[in-house]
Amino acid sequence: MKHSQAEILREYGPFPDAEHVAGVTYDGQHVWFASGDRLNALDPASGAIVRSIDVAAQAGTAFDGRYLFQIAEGRIRKIDPQTGEVLKTLPAPGNGGDSGLAWAEGALWVGQYRDRRIHQVDPETGAILRIIESDRFVTGVTWVDGELWHATWEDDQSDIRRVNPETGELLERIDMPAGLGVSGLESDGEDRFFCGGGNSGRIRAVRRPG
Secondary structure: OEEEEOOEEEEEOOEOOEOOEOOEEEOOOOEEEEOEOOEEEEOOOOOOEEEEEOOOEOOOEEEOOOOEEEEEOOEEEEEOOOOOOEEEEEEOOOOOOEEEEEEEOOEEEEEEOOOOEEEEEOOOOOOEEEEEEOOOOEEEEEEEOOEEEEEEEEOOEEEEEEEOOOOOOEEEEEEOOOOOOOOOEEEOOOOEEEEEOEOOOOEEEEEOOO
8 A cells, every 4th residue: 555644735724614624526617615604716827716605515516517415404406517507416425424535437426424435426416426435534535537536533643544446455655644634536637636725714735645
């Protein structure tokens, strides 16, 4: 297993009226993050919030190339980012215990925090297609270059780990500095992870090892 210490490239926030950062996703231009009662679009170059959508946003956030998906109140909502309209609502597999959310391979991937697992979910029906077990509390989830990564946050320790999507085997781990938790997790498709910082109200860009 590969093991390294996190290299923090940049820190964003805290943000006005957004005391908590939950889910995080990236649409190729903006970092969207959930802050309880709304979704916020952050310009990662300037660090400014450029727009918000008023929708319940308590846990994971994902983007499928066209639409946003947001977990809140035991549901996954499909949202048009242009209008803010909720287009579809699905049951979340964790019945309120859901954490991270990612889009990859035509499916949604939903973290289950205390259950220490990730569910692959059909985005049309909400049906569970696969379950991947972890040995740590699961927070954020992301895919990049065919690799499944998820964040952990347990006993005041966080790390970002790459796991085998078939077996759940731990392949690589990036340890966060003490006291810096990771709630949401998203890749920019290149060499950065965007990491939600939970109650710190911050987002941190962390280098993805080459």
